Amino acid sequence: MKWWLTTIGAALSLNIAAKDFTLDDTLAFQITESLTVEVGPRLAGSEADARAVVWAEQKFKQLGFDKVWSEPFTMQYWQRGQASLNVGEPFRQNLVVTALGGSIATPFDGINAQVVMFDSLDQLKQASPGEVKDKIVFINKSMGKDKLGSFYGDVVGARSQGAVEAAKLGAKAIIIRSVGTSINRFAHTGIMRYSDDVARIPAAAISVPDAMQLSRMLSHQPELSLQLQMQNKLPGDVTSHNVIAEITGSKYPNEIVLISAHLDSWDEGTGALDDGAGVGLVMATAALLKQQGRPERTVRVVLFGNEEGGLVGARAYAAKHTANLKNHVFASESDFGAGRIWRLDTGFGEKSQSFAKTLQQKLASFGIEMGTNTASGGPDVSILRAQGVPVVSLQQDGTDYFDYHHTPNDTLDKVDPESLKQNLKVWLLTTATIANSRVDLRK
Amino acid sequence: MKWWLTTIGAALSLNIAAKDFTLDDTLAFQITESLTVEVGPRLAGSEADARAVVWAEQKFKQLGFDKVWSEPFTMQYWQRGQASLNVGEPFRQNLVVTALGGSIATPFDGINAQVVMFDSLDQLKQASPGEVKDKIVFINKSMGKDKLGSFYGDVVGARSQGAVEAAKLGAKAIIIRSVGTSINRFAHTGIMRYSDDVARIPAAAISVPDAMQLSRMLSHQPELSLQLQMQNKLPGDVTSHNVIAEITGSKYPNEIVLISAHLDSWDEGTGALDDGAGVGLVMATAALLKQQGRPERTVRVVLFGNEEGGLVGARAYAAKHTANLKNHVFASESDFGAGRIWRLDTGFGEKSQSFAKTLQQKLASFGIEMGTNTASGGPDVSILRAQGVPVVSLQQDGTDYFDYHHTPNDTLDKVDPESLKQNLKVWLLTTATIANSRVDLRK
Structure with a gap:
């Protein structure tokens, strides 16, 4: 059994034999590959964006999520x-x-x-x-x-x-x-x-x-x-979608641990770093979590639409779920490429700082330092953060991110499969820890 | 006085005081900058190619060459x-x-x-x-x-x-x-x-x-x-030019030491590595050689036209000068980017191998090894080589050359000014050594 399986296994407190532990640490890459090859560029509002929504719904179902749905929103479509x-x-x-x-x-x-x-x-x-x-x-x-x-x-x-x-x-x-x-x-x-x-x-x-x-x-x-x-053209208003899926919590199904990325991309690259890798990571995280034993709280994956146009899908999500945001016990987004995660930043209540430290200690074996308590949680999640939802930012090494960001050169070959494995383990451990805890991070 | 000035000064056997020695080792870069900024891409046969010919004639005159002329040739024009x-x-x-x-x-x-x-x-x-x-x-x-x-x-x-x-x-x-x-x-x-x-x-x-x-x-x-x-279009035959300039030899003006590059480039980049750097190097080499005392043999710089279309200018040059190629005592071309020169390859007669060794020893302080005696002399010069003209290839480190070659990304920022200084000194020392010798490299 590999060392990180032990780490994650211990963290999850799973009562399973080592031989049954079948975490596929290439799953995030496989999903990223599927999205960037089979859909490719997916500018919000475009025909390709609609294909991406269908792709996401199908992929969630293939991965065994308990619930899968899409939420429409209206957006101004801009065409290059x-x-x-x-x-x-x-x-x-x-x-x-x-x-x-x-x-x-x-x-x-x-x-x-x-x-x-x-x-x-x-x-x-x-x-x-x-x-x-x-x-x-x-x-x-x-x-x-x-x-x-x-x-x-x-x-x-x-x-x-x-x-x-x-x-x-x-x-x-x-x-x-x-x-x-x-x-x-x-x-x-x-x-x-x-x-x-x-x-x-x-x-x-x-x-x-x-x-x-x-x-x-x-x-x-x-x-x-x-x-x-x-x-360029501005054809007017069109409909796009946030695509959402859940692994229902075994004990506290109404408490939502939200992990997210954005489904749309700019149109000139295939959106591999921005944000195909994020999509791969959060879909894989929730799928593997279910595979290893259902979490106590519900894990909801949100693939936001039209992040690039100005967090349009995130604003629609927050508006639609306003009444229910108090049940969102946690949120985080992966939207900074596929570099190794090196720091944990939190956006928790002051009383939860000891939990933050506990979490960082669990992550320390992946090379992760303690950061600040001023995390945004990610571009889309910052909208939820502003409404009081506790967040973390799992900070990736973005040294090369702006070499590729928003260019035709943002393609799958720029995603390092080894870094993505590390990312996946960190996301899995973080999400599992929170989904299997009773902590109230608002306090 | 810097160490390489001493080396080059000694090699040239110049009877000048150290204070008069004003080799500007940035000259090759300056010329490359001028060509790529002021003309930019220069596809053979295009309007920009004609501007490059005018640019080259003017630059040769500014640099104090004794003779400057262009030789027309007919070529098939291809337009992207x-x-x-x-x-x-x-x-x-x-x-x-x-x-x-x-x-x-x-x-x-x-x-x-x-x-x-x-x-x-x-x-x-x-x-x-x-x-x-x-x-x-x-x-x-x-x-x-x-x-x-x-x-x-x-x-x-x-x-x-x-x-x-x-x-x-x-x-x-x-x-x-x-x-x-x-x-x-x-x-x-x-x-x-x-x-x-x-x-x-x-x-x-x-x-x-x-x-x-x-x-x-x-x-x-x-x-x-x-x-x-x-x-694409094939508009038919057009006229392009080889641009030629000389520093007349002080003792043996009919013996021609030919150094060269090609003036044309592909149309999507600015042709900085291919072959702006080569143009800068050979123009600067001859200009600096005159500045430091006229060489004994004539140094002729040829900027070949339409290399990219298949050595079209080089073939025209060889055809026009057939009767006179016996007076070409040496030829070489710089057309492999701007990496450091690390090896001397020759294409000399067997009896000139000791001279090759002497030349390499002069270049050794620049990190240059002895290579083979099977040099082509460069793409255009290979046409002269086939007709018996002795050549060298001053082999540049081309590890990254094919990262940029023939792409929109071949731009001036890819030319390392420090490597180009080393190139210039090596070209200067090589050309001076041959232009001030009586060696017959055919033997």
Whole structure:
């Protein structure tokens, strides 16, 4: 019997013989493989998103869940069109560009205008209209790397708010250096926002090498024009779904331990790291938990829809289940790739800190440190957290996550099966511990 | 004075004071930067190729060359169009594809056919027409990595000859796993060939992750259809140019030491590794050689046109200069990226092996070993080698070269300025040694 089976077996207090212990630690990878191969990219609201919902319902049933259902919600559907960005004379060449999610199209013939570069969103905010009016704004802020992805917050503002700030100053369009950490020539998409009281202008990202190239061009030739063309569409409201399944608790079926990931992905990769691996992990966790003896509390797996568009499925879930959120004794989401889990962050009541320590000690043999008590629980789960649901964040090593995030390069080969095995054991042990306890983590 | 200045100074036997020695070891990078930023991609025969020719002539003049001229040649122009490859039911999704250079277009609506996978070109050759007829052939051969790029030969046959072999068996089209060594999701283009007596079918490459994905799909669902669309054009014959410049020899102006690279590049990257770095290296080498005292023999820099289309410029050069090739005492080309040079291979007469050893000893302080006497001298120079011109290959470390080769990802950020400094010193020392000697390397 392998050491981790002993660890998990002990943690579960299972009264089974070693020979019956058949945890398949490749199950998370198998599920991730199935989703990314058989469905592939699954942009919220698209035909592929609908196929993903069917895939998820079928997979839950195959895995032996007790209940499987989907909950519809309404969302604004945004569709990517072709995009191109051409540098004008004297350096005529194309740059690698992608539309930011939610961006309007350009006119069919594109927008042709002089480019003006800023080092950051803050620098743009300090500009005068005279510097920006009728130009294409280029924000060239680079992103650092660490395990926690903590530089994301510094740069993502240019993506989410750049179009509004540029439009306030009269810009015709905005392009940003990708929110990404690799020098591979992929542009990183991601959601952007408009404001009702500011003109809507097209917004796009160029790859890191192209941002470096454009910056070099501007040092050779400060007055340079760009031609941006994008044919995105906003077809209006459509229906998407959260897909939900449960392993019913043996003793406390009304107490819900919620584990989750998001089913949708951006459209250019196959969403393997974001968030196929998370889907694989939480589906496998609950399935294996049942296989090894039904937990005392109910384990509910939620695959949220349209996380990428702005936690749309999570908001719908919280709204629908408001009256019942007091029964959600715990929630967590896996949505940061497939790197090894190295830290336990909690979002528990103050009196539950000793339980947090107990949990961390159980996880210590997997290399997991104690973190903070300020966990969000994950993007979608943060909505539940805001309504008082206790959470943990099982922090994955995200050093390379933003190399691939939101690019065509987010494909299954980037998921390390060995790391995913470690992830699965940690999720299994964490979920089992909470589902088989009486602890009230709100206190 | 830095150690390598001493080495190079001693090798050149220059009668100059240390303070006058102003070798700018960043010059090769500066030139590479200028070409890739100001011209960018420069597919042979295109408008950008013509701009590259003007750029090269101007740059040679700026660098103080004694003579600068261009030699026209006629070539078949091939133009890339949009390409797409869609997987049919039940796994509907797009794969990353690029047309192989020279490939015909598909019909406007594309080719929709079942795919049949082979592990290699050899396995395809052994197939029966019944296995292949009316299908899209997929050759899924992976490529290994080493310093010499020696696995290229094993896999490039699928690219160059795959369309002919597939068409002999009645295939409708062929797609190959990219001839490349990275799991980044770029398809690698490169020239392919037709045969006059075999039907012409469209030929394309998919990225390595997409080849892995398609292979996984086929293991889930052996009967799978693909839809391939490509809109390439073959506009007919156009004129391109070799650009040539000389530093006239002080004592033996009719003896030509030829150093070279190719000016053209594939159209999706900026051709920084292939072959902007080579262009930077040989232009800088000759310019710095003149700056430090005119060499005794003439140093001729040739920037060949249309290497990628099949050494078209090199063949034109050899044809035009046939009568004068006996005056070409030496030739070499830099066309393997910008990795550190680690080995000297020669293609000298047997009696010149002691000179080869002397040269290697001069280069030893740069970490350079003695290699073989079977050097090609580089792709274009191999044409001169076949006509008896002595050559060397200054072997660069190409371990990562095929990560980027012929992809959109071949951009300036992939060129390591420090490696390029080492390259420049080695080229300078090698060229100076031969240009200031009386050795007859044919013997």
